[in-house]
Amino acid sequence: MGRVVIAVMRQRLTRPEVAISIVVLFVFAVAQPLLGLLGRNAEFFLARASPALDLVLMALILALVVPLAIGLVLLGIRELHEPTGRVIHWVVSSLLAAMLSIQVIKRTPLRTSDDSIQIALAIVLGTIITAAIYRSQGFRSVMKIGAIAPVLALGLFVFFSPASQLIFRSASISEPTGITVGNPAPVVFVIFDEMPLLSLIDGEGNLEDEVYPNFARLAADATWYRNAVTVQQQSVESIPVILTGNDAPSDRLPMASDYPGNLFTLLSDNYEIRAVEAVTELCPEFACENRSRPQLPFGQRWRSLISDLAIVYGHLIAPSGIRAGLPPIDQSWSNFGAGASDADGEDFDVIARFNAAVDADRRIPYQEFIDNLAPPVDEPTLDFIHVMVPHIPWQYVSTGQRFFSTSPIPGSATTGWGGDEWLVNQAQQRMLLQVQYVDTLVGRLIDRLKEIGTYDDALIVVAADHGVIVRPDIVHRRVALEDTVGEIAAIPLFVKLPNQQDGTVDDYRAETLDILPTLIDALGIASPWETQGSSLLAADRPVRTESQITGAEGVVTFGTDGSEKLVIAARKIEAFGTDGPFGLTPPGRRDLLGLSVDELQLETPPDIEATLERPERYLSVDPSADRLPLLVSGKLVAGAPFPGESVVAIGINGNIVAVTRTYDTTAR
Secondary structure, three states: OHHHHHHHHOOOOOHHHHHHHHHHHHHHHHHHHHHHHHHHOOHHHHHOOOOHHHHHHHHHHHHHHHHHHHHHHHHHHHHHOHHHHHHHHHHHHHHHHHHHHHHHHOOOHHHHOOHHHHHHHHHHHHHHHHHHHHHOHHHHHHHHHHHHHHHHHHHHHHHHOOOHHHHOOOOOOOOOOOOOEOOOOOEEEEEEOOOOHHHOEOOOOOEOOOOOHHHHHHHOOOEEEOOOEOOEOOHHHHHHHHHHOOOOOOOOOOEOOOOOOOHHHHHOOOOEEEEEOOOOEOOOOOOOOOOOOOOOOHHHHHHHHHHHHHHHHHHHHOOHHHHOOOOOOOOOOOOHHHOOOOOOHHHOOHHHOOOOOOOOOOHHHHHHHHHHOOOOOOOOEEEEEEEOOOOOOOOEOOOOOEEOOOOOOOOEEOOEEOOOHHHHHHHHHHHHHHHHHHHHHHHHHHHHHHHHOOOOOOEEEEEEOOOOOOOOOEOOOOOOOOOOHHHHOEOOEEEEOOOOOOOEEEOOOOEHHHHHHHHHHHHOEOOOOOOOOOOOOOOOOOOOOOEEEEEOOEEEEEOOOOHHHHHHHHHHHHHHOOOOHHHOOOOOOHHHOOOEHHHOOOOOOOOEEEEEOOHHHHOOOOOOOOEEOOOOOEEEEEOOOOOOOOEEEEEEOOEEEEEEEOOOHHHO
């Protein structure tokens, strides 16, 4: 084989053929897969507030600059020492061809084969392609025709992809005039992300007041629409629905040019607007002069972009086993290295990449939002934020502190959940801990509004854009199906009207389409556009016998009695009890919680060795530290097999505070 390769390498390529072969292979193996994927998912750039110049520069660098630079370097090496130049060209060409080949392999039935088989086959195909470049004049002629690939890849991305709308943004939106606000109350609008209602309620649909005291405070003064649902599964559609009162076609981007009639444009002539948008750009510049999502400095933007491109490309080419070791990209829209999808090729969907600014600190935007709340001066105010909690990754507890964890989410299986109920319950525990942090944020909002004297007068909306599924044997945690609408569709929705003092529970089937019409009604505005939703304050609001949610699997129709969420909430209570996330124990062992260790008869079998992971973390714990060692893990090594799963109780300062069970690491 080695002699064959050496013989083939003796075939001499012209200088243009060397450069063209590298450029064409790089474009097909690297540039076009990335540009095609990201071009179809413009939300990737919206999430990072990328200016048009960044998109054009990225496309130029991928399609032209990098491949030409590699080609020129190889030509320079060949000029210095031709044999060395041939070897290096052969290696680089074979590598690029193998990177292209493995993407093709992953679209065939071979994608389910062993990783080593896929890699070996890709290397063989890459070598064959390079040999063809050296031996076949006809193949080289085809490569020369392919020299237009960089221009095509660049043109498709810049002019014809959905991302092109971000490059050629419409500037035709004008500030509306002539809109009269009959009741110009200050408006405070908070949307939490990926928060199912079931996290707040018990099996009867009642708010867990003791677990979420600040939601209880809000409910005491507001109307809780307990039967509210979202009509869209994804944030990039559900946020426009909330802010326009109309459903969101899948071919639109969540930006003002595609949704000119929205809450921000409606109030822009009469209100001072302070908006913090996470992944949308629905507030136009004339309404949000300081930009609702400020751009990062050039260097910081590009470091993040290059890192994300490398990680996304790794997921594109890596077989499933290797891909599992890469940083996950299904937990955020950007900065993936700070946190994967199981889809391949065209099934790989960047729309699942959410949670803007997860690399920095999701606590900061909300705290800045709270700090910037101020009483109206010359005109009423609209304060809006779409805050990226309790969206995955689940890392915060009620105080806003984080816990140490470098391990994957318990029970996770690529985009969904495995069949081990105990592990999935532990994942839900992390989610519920983060929901308790959301409760803390609601409390900060109430306290701040009371501090500045606008709480009573304000129109306050607290809602979520959609939910999430956390239960065993689920293929994808964010796909709405007939048996998952209880988790995905049912959302919290609280509306406190100006000067409302008595809280009420309304079990009418509210939809996210109704939120803006309700605000319009409460503010006494004659809406300049029609909405599909209806005011929840209207005496003649429509009687609904069914609701629909649109998601990745199409439209799902379901009933309006709300029973679907109660079943899941009851399962949560069964697992955790009524004391919140820390009530989780293996079935039948909740009686151990709170016991004194002295009350237990302790025996240490001589054939079991217990080891605590990172014990030094617990020697001197600072309760005020940003990161706390809340996740306790360790190993039990037995001289003889365990008699099945064993229950493990964890004590702190002499009292049992947590109960878990063992699992066999050799079987995972």
